[in-house]
Amino acid sequence: xxxxxxxxxxxxxxxxxxxxxxxxxxFLGIYLQAHGWTPDRIGTVLTIGGIVGMLVTTPAGxxxxxxxxxxxxxxxxSALSIVAAIVIWFFQGFWPVTLSQIATAIAGATxxxxxxxxxxxxxxxxxxxxQYGRNQxxxxxxxxxxxxxSGWLGAWLGIPYVFALSAAFGVGCxxxxxxxxxxxxxxxFARGLAKQDDDEASEIRADSVxxxxxxxxxxxxxxxxxxxxxxxxxMLPLYSLAVAATHTADPSHVxxxxxxxxxxxxxxxxxxxxxxxxxxxxxxxxLVTLATLPLRAVTAAFVAPPSGIVPVQVFDGLGAGLQSVxxxxxxxxxxxxxxxxxxxxxxxxxxxAAGACFSPMLGGWLAHLYGYPVAFLALGSLxxxxxxxxxxxxxxxxxxxxxxxxxLTKLAxxxxxxxxx
Numbered sequence: 001x002x003x004x005x006x007x008x009x010x011x012x013x014x015x016x017x018x019x020x021x022x023x024x025x026x027f028l029g030i031y032l033q034a035h036g037w038t039p040d041r042i043g044t045v046l047t048i049g050g051i052v053g054m055l056v057t058t059p060a061g062x063x064x065x066x067x068x069x070x071x072x073x074x075x076x077x078s079a080l081s082i083v084a085a086i087v088i089w090f091f092q093g094f095w096p097v098t099l100s101q102i103a104t105a106i107a108g109a110t111x112x113x114x115x116x117x118x119x120x121x122x123x124x125x126x127x128x129x130x131q132y133g134r135n136q137x138x139x140x141x142x143x144x145x146x147x148x149x150s151g152w153l154g155a156w157l158g159i160p161y162v163f164a165l166s167a168a169f170g171v172g173c174x175x176x177x178x179x180x181x182x183x184x185x186x187x188x189f190a191r192g193l194a195k196q197d198d199d200e201a202s203e204i205r206a207d208s209v210x211x212x213x214x215x216x217x218x219x220x221x222x223x224x225x226x227x228x229x230x231x232x233x234x235m236l237p238l239y240s241l242a243v244a245a246t247h248t249a250d251p252s253h254v255x256x257x258x259x260x261x262x263x264x265x266x267x268x269x270x271x272x273x274x275x276x277x278x279x280x281x282x283x284x285x286x287l288v289t290l291a292t293l294p295l296r297a298v299t300a301a302f303v304a305p306p307s308g309i310v311p312v313q314v315f316d317g318l319g320a321g322l323q324s325v326x327x328x329x330x331x332x333x334x335x336x337x338x339x340x341x342x343x344x345x346x347x348x349x350x351x352x353a354a355g356a357c358f359s360p361m362l363g364g365w366l367a368h369l370y371g372y373p374v375a376f377l378a379l380g381s382l383x384x385x386x387x388x389x390x391x392x393x394x395x396x397x398x399x400x401x402x403x404x405x406x407x408l409t410k411l412a413x414x415x416x417x418x419x420x421x
Contacts, residue, residue: 006184007131007419009176010118013074014135016173017115018142019166020081021108027150028088028097029237031159035092039241043364045094046237049101050357053109054350061113061346065191065206065339070121071177073114078173081107085167089160112349113342116328118180121190124414125336129274129329131420136270136324140263142169147259186414192332192341194411206339212347216393217400218334222351224290224390225327230355231382232293232319234363234375236262239300239312242372258313265317266324273325282330283390283398285322290386292319297380301373333404337411 029042064070084103087096115135123131146169153161188195193206212218240258277285296315299308328345335344359379366375390397 009179012176014138015142019169043360047361049105053105054353057109057350064342074177077110082170121185123416140267226355227386231379233356233359261313262317266321269321293383301376
């Protein structure tokens with residue numbers, strides 16, 4: 001075990017964190033629907049959890065910047081997800097389910113900035129996108145394993161056993177986080193300061209938090225992703241409900257298939273994302289991800305379930321797989337050297353969550369009032385706003401990326417050549 005590279009337990013954390021970050025939303029919808037819940041009520045509970053996640057993500061990023069105990073942050077978030085899974089197993093009332101979703105949201109919101117901080121502190125700025133791409137491959141593999149096992153457990157033993165699996169993944173994440181050698185994470189580089197751990201303390205100062213508001217490309221990125229997530233986040237749970245409403249297939253199998261298909265595509269795309277970013281640049285890659293939403297929405301609306309499962313989820317995998325690497329890497333590119341990188345990660349994810357948290361409620365109400373096809377088309381139309389924002393400020397974003405590239409070459413970085421293949 002002494003010869004194991006510290007990136008190996010980091011990959012293990014990413015694998016087990018998959019179920020914590022994704023949660024059991026699609027299976028929870030099926031579970032609650034079987035207990036007499038309506039789509040609008042289910043959407044409301046998911047939205048409450050989303051609002052909490054939105055509010056917690058930015059403070060979580062600030063915590064990851066401020067503390068040297070980033071492994072403990074991951075372990076604590078994992079423990080919270082275990083408690084949430086146990087609550088759902090035993091209680092199906094409105095408030096117990098709502099409280100469990102709040103706990104799940106806090107755990108998931110914390111995990112994103114924490115994993116970014118661990119990665120940056122381990123491999124440095126230059127190789128961040130490469131290692132984070134590997135993290136995401138492990139993360140999507142974890143999602144595939146969790147979804148496949150959840151589908152089997154849900155079909156043969158019952159949906160409640162899906163929540164037991166979620167708790168098991170939480171335990172695995174705690175163990176993997178504590179397996180990471182504490183000294184392998186450089187505390188200053190982990191927050192985006194090009195300083196060694198033994199540098200003079202008086203020379204180590206982070207920029208004001210206002211650096212986020214002054215960074216126009218960062219604001220453009222957050223706004224475009226908020227509009228994208230407002231339309232995209234409800235697609236998977238809503239499509240699972242649409243399939244369940246037709247009674248043409250087992251809901252557990254269909255929900256698992258939805259997740260597995262998209263996660264397989266995400267895994268392949270994440271493995272190639274770093275090379276794609278270095279060849280074509282951040283702006284073009286993120287533009288491609290925004291284009292997947294209208295394609296997904298039209299397919300969901302006009303291809304009857306379950307026949308549309310594969311194309312709907314392939315589009316999801318393409319967009320989410322690229323975003324899972326490109327967005328954190330772009331935040332590092334824009335903020336490295338400020339000491340506020342993980343705060344920036346949390347802020348961008350928080351604004352994304354601001355769009356995502358209203359998506360289930362919007363989709364649920366539209367489906368309840370007008371039917372599923374109208375709901376899918378309405379959600380997909382929100383891609384227009386994301387395009388307007390990203391294309392309208394495209395020149396400014398690309399210019400800032402080029403300027404930062406020159407600035408970053410002058411900053412010290414970690415030598416992580418022995419950690420990467």
